[in-house]
Amino acid sequence: MSLAKHNVAAAKCDVAGCENDAERSFNIKQVAKCNLKLKSNDLRNVHLCKEHYKEFKKQTKTDRELGAIYD
Numbered sequence: 001m002s003l004a005k006h007n008v009a010a011a012k013c014d015v016a017g018c019e020n021d022a023e024r025s026f027n028i029k030q031v032a033k034c035n036l037k038l039k040s041n042d043l044r045n046v047h048l049c050k051e052h053y054k055e056f057k058k059q060t061k062t063d064r065e066l067g068a069i070y071d
C-alpha cells in the first residue's frame with residue numbers, strides 16, 4: 001500500500017457525526033459502495049478514521065478479496 005499518510009494527518013474523518021482524526025483517505029467511488037453517511041456528498045476523497053476504516057473494510061469485503069489476487 002502506498003497511501004500518502006502525511007496528506008491526511010490534519011484531516012478529520014468525513015463520516016457524519018464523527019470527530020476523529022482521519023487515518024486514511026479513499027476515492028468517493030470506493031466509499032459510495034458502503035453505507036457510511038458522509039458529512040458531504042460532494043467530496044472527491046473521503047477521509048476515514050480508524051474506526052470507520054474498519055467499518056468500510058467490513059462492508060467492502062468483495063473489493064478486498066479482489067485485491068488479494070495481487071498480493
Ligand SMILES: [Zn+2]
Pocket residue numbers: 013014015018019020048049050051052
Ligand atoms: Zn470516523
